[in-house]
Amino acid sequence: MIWAKEETLSRKEIEEIQIARLKEQVAWSYERVAPYRAKMDAAGVKPEHIRTLKDLQLLPFSVKQDFRDNYPFGLFAVEREKLQRIHASSGTTGKPTVVGYTPEDMKNWTENVSRIACQGGAVPGDMAQICFGYGMFTGALGLHFGLENIGATVAPTSSGNTKKQIMFMQDLGTTVLVATPSYALYLGEVIQSMGLDPKKDLKLRVGLFGGEGMTEAMRQQMYVLFGEQFCATQNYGMSELNGPGVAGECPELCGMHINEDHFIAEIINPDTGEVLPEGEKGELVITCLTKKALPMIRYRTRDISRLFYEPCKCGRTTARMENLSGRTDDMLIIRGVNVFPSQVEEVLSAMPQISPYYEIIVDRKGQLDTMEIKVELADNSLVDSYGELEKLSATIGSRVKSVLGLDAAIRLEAPGKLQRFEGKAKRVTDNRKSLGLNC
């Protein structure tokens, strides 16, 4: 089901909306957001220089640090009294990122989430269970309002208490699950360990996953746990860009459709800031076209993706962003080689003997960086054979080497041994940082 007519416009129509809104938004920011005006002045750009979409490249970037420098309200274009809602994302260091919404922003946000919910397969009348933590995080309330808006029934079960989640899932007849993919997999494992058959004992049909990237390995595991009929899609957003609702997958699973009448996506080279040609991989930069309380122009997401513009088989014409292949801040430099944890994950996902859970531990012995990958056996069938275990370790090691060009020590762990996460999974431990090393 396609929620809005804006999802099926021609390229020309989309671009007409984008340029009109971009001009308005740049003027709005320049007038009302002093820190962004200062950046534009420093770059010698005035609002009237923006005539075509190509002129977007003239504009300075916005970055996470801007939020810290202007905490809490310095980037806002309206007075606090005009805000209807405040959210915040927890910073790993220092102050959180505070974001806010005018009533109009709330309406746009809700509409955008409604689109991605429908894209993912939700329909009016669905029973949606939201297992994101409520509170200041945008994910829970974002999906909550978007799903209510399409006419779904929403159960805000929030995070934690897995047994109770499963009880509600059974008793309410939940059809749509909203969670991080890690938590959904954990739920699925508990459901199976309780002896329940998701196909018979649950009515679950759709999974709308977000909060962290879902790899293909995780998606395959969703089918194992919840059945082949399960429609497992992911969606994309972050609090700086409203929250969820920037983009989402449709059942064609060929990238996430971007709500282009509200967001312009660009891909840049993260080192030089230069815009890359269509189809090339780099850092995703998003410009918000309708956000009034907290306008964001050319926000550097630090997520790595690429863009496709051909219309999709699902009938939508909006550009698609490829599922994330990591974050610029997740990138590890090991012995001078750039490594994304997602590359390791792709290798592991191709091997049925191991589960999708893994941990990477980077350390330094003497002058040399070392990488250890802990992987979890899918089951206990190989445990009595040194030969099989060694063969498996060696195969993983050589495939990792062929992808990364690096040797890694492979450690096999028992099924269920590696940590499951309710929120974002922490897959990497870099001990070099605690050694005070520069890397």
Place this chain on the structure above:
Amino acid sequence: MKQISVLVENHVGSLAAVTALLKEAHVNIKAIASFDSPSYGILRMVVDAPEQAALVLQESHFAVKITDVLTVEMEDQPGALDHVFAVMAEAGIDIYYVYSFVYRLDKAPLMVLNVSDNEKARQVLKGAGIQIVEE
């Protein structure tokens, strides 16, 4: 007879972690073997309650597998082991590994064998007059 195999890490205390759990569960270890390898070890045991032992260990996130092995009673004299191995070789059965019980049941030494074909091994050993202990 059932054997349990446990994947253990190569560091100080990893074997003790297993035996402590079994002690707590009042599981008696009757035979035990462990060999080193560069990255990990497999601890193999015959215990009086294999299912319970496996459960306890799995709850503590150890990888555990239960397999069928043969336990044969040996005569306490030179050539006894040779006799067992010769019988197996003649029947074309692979022996993957052997280890012995930590105590002698009554009097005779007991040897655990993991082989390529349990049923055939059982037959040929019996045919050669070698006693197999089932429980």
